[in-house]
Amino acid sequence: MNAIDIRDFSFHYPDGTPALNHVSLSIAHGEKVMLIGPNGAGKSSLLLAMSGFAQGTGSVQVDGLKVTKRNLKAIRRVLGCCLENPDDQLFMPSLYEDIAFGPLNMGLPETEITERVTQALATVGLADKANKPPHHLSAGQKRAAAIATVLSMNPKIITLDEPDGSLDPRHRIQLQKLLKSLTQTLILATCNMNFAYAIADRVVLVDQGQIVADDTPQAIMTHKLLLEEHGLELPTL
Amino acid sequence: MHHAHIDKFAYQDSPIHRLDPRAKLAVTLFGTLAIASLPRFSPDLAFYTWLGPFALLVLGRIPLRFAAKHIAWTLPFVLVLALTSLWYDKTPTTILFGPLLWQSTLGWLKCLTLTAKFIGSMLALIALISTTRFSDLLMVLQRWHVPEILVIQLGFLYRYIFVLIDKAHHTVRARTTRTLKRLAPKQELRIGTAMIGSVLIQSLDTSTRITQAMQARGFVGQWHSPKQFDMKRGDWLFLGLATLYIGMLMYLSHLVGSVNSVRPT
Amino acid sequence: MHMANELLSVPVAAGTFAIASLGLGLVCRKVKEAATTDQLGLMGILGAFVFSAQMINLPLPGLPGTSGHLIGAVLLAILLGPHAGALIVSSIVIVQCLLFQDGGLLALGCNMINMALVPAYLGYALYRLILHQATDTWRFNLAVMTAALITVLVSAILVPIQTAVSGVLTLPFRTFVWTMVSVHLVIGLMEGLITIAVLAYVKQIKPDILSLNQKSTCDNRSRLLVATLAIFTLLLCAVFSLYASDKPDGLEWSYAERPEQPEFQSVVLPHEQADTVETLQSKYTLLPAYTKRPTPIGHINAQDVALSRGWTSFAGVMGALTTMIVIWGVAWCLRKKRATA
Numbered sequence: 001m002n003a004i005d006i007r008d009f010s011f012h013y014p015d016g017t018p019a020l021n022h023v024s025l026s027i028a029h030g031e032k033v034m035l036i037g038p039n040g041a042g043k044s045s046l047l048l049a050m051s052g053f054a055q056g057t058g059s060v061q062v063d064g065l066k067v068t069k070r071n072l073k074a075i076r077r078v079l080g081c082c083l084e085n086p087d088d089q090l091f092m093p094s095l096y097e098d099i100a101f102g103p104l105n106m107g108l109p110e111t112e113i114t115e116r117v118t119q120a121l122a123t124v125g126l127a128d129k130a131n132k133p134p135h136h137l138s139a140g141q142k143r144a145a146a147i148a149t150v151l152s153m154n155p156k157i158i159t160l161d162e163p164d165g166s167l168d169p170r171h172r173i174q175l176q177k178l179l180k181s182l183t184q185t186l187i188l189a190t191c192n193m194n195f196a197y198a199i200a201d202r203v204v205l206v207d208q209g210q211i212v213a214d215d216t217p218q219a220i221m222t223h224k225l226l227l228e229e230h231g232l233e234l235p236t237l
Numbered sequence: 238m239h240h241a242h243i244d245k246f247a248y249q250d251s252p253i254h255r256l257d258p259r260a261k262l263a264v265t266l267f268g269t270l271a272i273a274s275l276p277r278f279s280p281d282l283a284f285y286t287w288l289g290p291f292a293l294l295v296l297g298r299i300p301l302r303f304a305a306k307h308i309a310w311t312l313p314f315v316l317v318l319a320l321t322s323l324w325y326d327k328t329p330t331t332i333l334f335g336p337l338l339w340q341s342t343l344g345w346l347k348c349l350t351l352t353a354k355f356i357g358s359m360l361a362l363i364a365l366i367s368t369t370r371f372s373d374l375l376m377v378l379q380r381w382h383v384p385e386i387l388v389i390q391l392g393f394l395y396r397y398i399f400v401l402i403d404k405a406h407h408t409v410r411a412r413t414t415r416t417l418k419r420l421a422p423k424q425e426l427r428i429g430t431a432m433i434g435s436v437l438i439q440s441l442d443t444s445t446r447i448t449q450a451m452q453a454r455g456f457v458g459q460w461h462s463p464k465q466f467d468m469k470r471g472d473w474l475f476l477g478l479a480t481l482y483i484g485m486l487m488y489l490s491h492l493v494g495s496v497n498s499v500r501p502t
Numbered sequence: 503m504h505m506a507n508e509l510l511s512v513p514v515a516a517g518t519f520a521i522a523s524l525g526l527g528l529v530c531r532k533v534k535e536a537a538t539t540d541q542l543g544l545m546g547i548l549g550a551f552v553f554s555a556q557m558i559n560l561p562l563p564g565l566p567g568t569s570g571h572l573i574g575a576v577l578l579a580i581l582l583g584p585h586a587g588a589l590i591v592s593s594i595v596i597v598q599c600l601l602f603q604d605g606g607l608l609a610l611g612c613n614m615i616n617m618a619l620v621p622a623y624l625g626y627a628l629y630r631l632i633l634h635q636a637t638d639t640w641r642f643n644l645a646v647m648t649a650a651l652i653t654v655l656v657s658a659i660l661v662p663i664q665t666a667v668s669g670v671l672t673l674p675f676r677t678f679v680w681t682m683v684s685v686h687l688v689i690g691l692m693e694g695l696i697t698i699a700v701l702a703y704v705k706q707i708k709p710d711i712l713s714l715n716q717k718s719t720c721d722n723r724s725r726l727l728v729a730t731l732a733i734f735t736l737l738l739c740a741v742f743s744l745y746a747s748d749k750p751d752g753l754e755w756s757y758a759e760r761p762e763q764p765e766f767q768s769v770v771l772p773h774e775q776a777d778t779v780e781t782l783q784s785k786y787t788l789l790p791a792y793t794k795r796p797t798p799i800g801h802i803n804a805q806d807v808a809l810s811r812g813w814t815s816f817a818g819v820m821g822a823l824t825t826m827i828v829i830w831g832v833a834w835c836l837r838k839k840r841a842t843a
Contacts, residue, residue, distance in 0.1 A: 053449055073455065081453045087400050088446035091543065093372035093392045097462075104462075105455030131370060132248055135399040153454065244601060269607045274512045277670070281815040288822050295833045311603055315506050318671060325672040335816025347672065351508050358507050362603055371601070384530035386537070390593045393546020394553070398597070401547075401554035409558060422561055429560040430696055433572060434703035436558075440551040441708065447543040458539045 001064040003029045003157050003185040004050055011045055011056030019045035020056065021209040027187060027202075029156065032179075034196035034217075035189040037206035038231035043189035044084065046206065047159045050187065051081040063156060077106060080150030084161040086142035090134035095126070095145055098134065102153035120152040124178060140171030144178065157185040164195045193235035197221050205230060246299050246367040253297035253364075257472040258373040259380070264479040265365040271483045272358045276493045278346040281334075282486070283353030289482050290360035297368040304363045308356055315355045322347040371395050379462060389460055397443075404439055408432045504598065504613055505661060507606030511668035518664065519611030525619045526592055532585040541586070548578060549590040553597075560696065570692040575621035576650045577697045580629055581711065588622035616660045621653040627730035628652055639702075646701070647694035654690030656737065658682040 004027040011020040020042050027033050035043045048054040052067045052075055060067040063078045080102075083089050092098040099120050103113045121127045124144040129137065137145060143163060150158055163179075164172050176198050179186060190196050196203060196217070203220045205213040207230045213220055220226065221235050247254075253261075272286045294304055326344035333339075372392070379388045412432060419425070507515070537545070552574035559571055574594075579587035595613050598604040605613045632645035662678035665671055704711050 051453055053453075072452075073457070076453060076455050083446060083450055083453075085446065088443060089450045091393065091396055091447050091450060091546075093375060093395050094370065097372060101451075101456070102454035105457070105459075131372075133244075133370075133372065134396065136245070136248060149454065266607065269507065270512060270515075273507055273510070273515065273608055281819050284819055285822050288825060291826050292829050295829050298833075298837075301830075307603055311506075315508055318506070318509065318673070321671065321673045325674065335813055335820075344672070355506060355508050358606060358608075359603060362600070362607055366600055366603075374600070384527060384534075386530045386534050386542075387526065387589065387593065389542055390545055390549065390589060391596060393543065394549040394590075394593050394597055395601070397547055397550035398553050401550040402557065405554035405557055419561075425561050426695065426699065429558060430699035431703055433555045433558055433696070434700045434707075436555060437551055437700065437704055438707055440547045441544070441711075444544040444547040447547065448540050451543065452539075456539065 001029075002061075003027045003031070003063060004187065005059075005061040006046075006049065007059045009049055009056055009058035009060055011049060011054045018209055019054070020049065022058070023209070023211055025204065025211060025214070027185065029185050030183075032186045032199055032201045033188070034200040034203045035187065035206055036191065036193070036196055036203060036220075036232060037212075039191070041206045041230075042209040043206050044161050045209070047081065047161050047187065047189055050157075050159055051079060052076075077153065078155055079157040079159065080153050080155035082146050082150055082158065082160040082163060084165065086139075086146040087134070089146040089149060090142060093133055094130075095121075095132050095134060095137075095148075096130040098145065099130075099148050099152045102149060106153065116152045116154070120148040123151055124148045125174070138171075140167055140174065143167060143171070143175060147178070151182075155184060157187065158182070159187045159189075161189050162191070163188065164190060164192050191232070193221060193227075193233060197235045205232075207231070244366070244371060246297075246303070247370050249298060251296065251298045251368070252471070253293050253368045255471070256368075256475050257466055257468050258369050258377045259466060260468070260472045260476050260479075261365055261369055262374065262377050264476065264483075265361050268361050268479070268483055269358050271486050271490075272354050272361070275350075275354065275486070275490045277350055278343065279490075279493055280346065280349040280353050282489055282493065283350050283357055285486060285489070286354070286357035287360055289479065290357070290364040293364040293368065294360070297364065299364070299367045303367070304360060307363055308359050311359065312352075312355070316352065319348045319351040319355075322351065376462065376466070380466075385460055400443075401436065401440060404436050405432075408436055504595075504605030505609040505616070505664070507608040509661075509665045509668065509671060510609055510612065511670050512608075514664060514668040515608040515611060517611075518615060519608075522611040522614040522619065526589075526614065529585050529588045529592070529619070533589050536583075536585065541582075545582065545586055545590050548582065549593055552578060552590070553594055560692070570689060570696075572696045572700070573617075573621075573654070573689075573693050575617065576625040576629070576646065576653055576693065577700065579622045579626040580646065580649075580697075580701070584622045584626035587626065588618050591618035591622060594618075612660075612664050616657045616664075620660065621657055623730045624656060624734055625649040625653040627734075631731075643698050646698050647691075650694035650697050651687075651690035654686050654693050655683060656734065658686035658689075660737075 004025065006023055006025045009020055009023045010018070012018050023042075023046065025046070035046060037043050045054055049056065049060050049067075050062060052060075052062075052072050062075045065071045065075055065078070067075060090098050092101060096117060099117045100113050103116050108116070117130070118127070121130055124147055126141060126144055126148065129141065129145070134142060134145065147158075147160070147163070160179075164175060167175060172192075172195060176195065179188070179199050186199070188196070188199070200217045203213075203215060203217050204211055205220060205226070212230060213223075213226060224234055227234060268286070268289065272283070275282050275286070294301060322344040323342070324344070326342060326347055328343040330341060330343050330346065331338065332341050332346065372395075375388050375392055375395075378391070379385065409432065412428065420428070510518075533545075552572070555572045555574060557571070575587060575591045578590050581587075582590070592614050595605065595617055596610065599607060599610055599613065626649070629645045629649040632648055633641055636642070659679060659682065662675055662682055665673070665678065666675045701711070
């Protein structure tokens with residue numbers, strides 16, 4: 001059973017613009033996959049499709065479960081998604097409550113929730129910030145906190161939409177280390193080649209709603225013509 | 238964007254910060270009631286009400302300048318109202334204060350008392366807010382059976398006020414950098430409302446994404462709340478002292494007698 | 503327009519707090535029934551939006567150098583219905599009071615009634631009444647403008663009423679009403695103009711903006727309208743009667759003594775009690791006899807007592823001041839010690 005199985009999936013935005021065009025993709029458990037591509041390529045839409053927020057034609061399966069309304073509850077326990085803007089992800093008045101939100105919705109007992117929140121905070125390096133409100137955190141800390149909100153649910157799969165956006169080099173490196181250390185299946189969308197190269201086992205190039213290439217980082221990231229053709233650049237190694 | 242956050246002091250640590258938020262809120266509420274029920278012509282009693290909050294601010298390591306600035310900001314409005322007493326109550330009276338003797342009017346006494354009361358209740362409120370996390374206050378409200386939907390609303394509001402103030406600032410700043418002169422009122426209005434409109438649309442988009450984030454973490458309509466409080470020994474001591482203090486104020490107030498509509502004949 | 507504690511007496515503060523709590527409780531129940539899970543975030547964000555929109559200053563037409571801003575209650579009521587609108591603005595009033603010390607803690611009841619409950623319901627009722635089923639822009643603009651202007655004026659008038667009933671301020675009712683009404687006339691017009699313009703702008707980009715309300719519309723619309731307008735009319739009568747009454751402080755006239763009508767039984771304390779109070783007052787207040795009422799037999803010389811009382815208060819105030827300085831001094835020393843340690 002694969003972590004993600006997308007077969008012939010197509011999806012349009014509400015105004016009619018096609019977002020994804022007959023896309024097929026399979027991701028095994030434990031893989032760290034980077035979705036790279038120019039802006040508007042469809043990377044975010046692909047991630048939305050995996051999380052059950054994009055209704056389209058074709059089939060999407062998460063951990064063997066078909067993405068339907070009935071299965072959403074079970075799917076959300078298995079797949080955690082981190083949105084592009086951490087301000088959208090952190091909506092509670094304190095960090096503790098944000099990270100506890102998921103486990104509370106899962107109906108876990110109080111003691112286990114405290115344990116999970118502490119664990120998640122420790123993993124992302126924010127153990128002393130539990131009582132802080134999100135607007136008191138820096139951009140890097142917010143990013144880490146957003147990931148913690150997903151980690152506390154102990155998902156098998158985590159999707160992240162441009163997690164390195166507007167991070168300074170120090171925080172980007174911290175994030176890289178964190179993501180590398182995670183054992184979950186990771187599916188990341190990014191425009192940053194260096195970031196992708198540092199973490200990925202596998203790179204999927206997306207452009208104009210279609211999968212253009214799907215290979216190892218070495219194969220794709222050294223292919224200058226391919227990258228330039230799709231509005232990207234070579235990573236500086 | 239870095240804010241001079243009104244609530245930044247609430248996240249510090251001090252003996253006052255560690256007090257149970259229920260105790261602090263209850264004391265502030267009753268204290269404010271006590272201040273309001275003090276007699277109208279006794280500025281000295283009104284001054285005594287400053288002592289409690291002052292102590293809390295100092296022990297809570299809240300800079301007094303911060304409190305003073307906040308009070309100064311809101312004082313003018315109350316001052317205008319207090320000063321009306323000078324106009325409308327010219328009943329003559331003699332004020333004795335230690336060595337000072339002052340032939341004045343009741344209006345002056347009223348004005349001074351009103352101003353002193355205002356400062357007292359402001360100090361109490363600032364002491365509460367700058368030593369208590371807002372999220373803790375919300376939990377107290379929930380504990381005190383305030384409707385859940387209001388508590389949720391307050392939580393979201395608190396969380397996103399700063400985000401949207403930033404957005405509004407950015408929009409205004411973008412406008413200012415492109416302003417060379419003042420335009421006709423109609424145009425200014427159109428631009429101003431366009432700015433407001435654009436922030437509104439951004440807000441609507443943000444709310445869609447927040448809903449997505451909530452649903453992605455399993456939210457299906459049932460709201461849950463973590464954490465509970467325990468009253469510790471220090472909290473009971475604080476409650477005891479505060480009750481004594483407020484009690485003394487009320488006793489003094491009773492001695493003086495409430496002055497409602499006693500009119501000179 | 504946020505009232506401070508000092509305008510109100512304790513009974514009025516408590517009473518309005520009770521009314522506001524009851525009203526808000528009902529509002530919460532209504533919102534909970536009608537709101538879907540999608541709308542929790544929406545209400546929160548729109549609250550924050552209104553808050554931030556109040557910071558965008560717009561020039562007042564015809565008044566150079568001054569500026570106004572959106573208040574937003576009517577906008578919210580139109581977008582999300584009166585229940586959600588009332589809830590959101592109530593939450594804004596609470597946060598403004600707590601976090602920004604705008605409006606006193608005791609005045610929360612009044613402020614919630616004046617700025618949230620009344621504008622949301624009255625505004626919505628007027629808007630719906632005037633708009634009815636029409637779809638043309640002119641009718642829409644008229645509905646919005648009327649709703650905005652009238653609700654702002656009504657909220658403005660409520661403040662002097664609540665102040666007059668409290669009897670704390672010596673400001674005459676008429677003066678207060680006139681000042682409030684004239685200032686808020688302009689504010690109301692601005693509110694209407696801005697609300698119309700903002701909705702027009704947003705409709706261009708998001709044409710479905712006005713259908714957000716579909717899910718959370720009050721179910722028995724006509725009953726709500728009638729109730730709202732009935733309350734509004736009662737209010738108008740109350741204002742008119744208070745205003746038109748002979749004595750400026752009509753309330754007091756109703757229960758205090760009337761020397762011109764010797765047979766009138768005043769409901770104020772009987773004379774002996776009043777005198778005791780006055781004796782006590784002259785003993786313990788800062789001021790000696792300010793009443794020229796003839797004193798009862800055996801009365802202590804007020805002047806002498808006041809003199810000693812004058813020193814008592816002086817000592818009290820100095821004592822309090824000294825305590826504050828001592829607390830501050832000790833804290834300062836401890837902080838220095840901690841810094842150098």
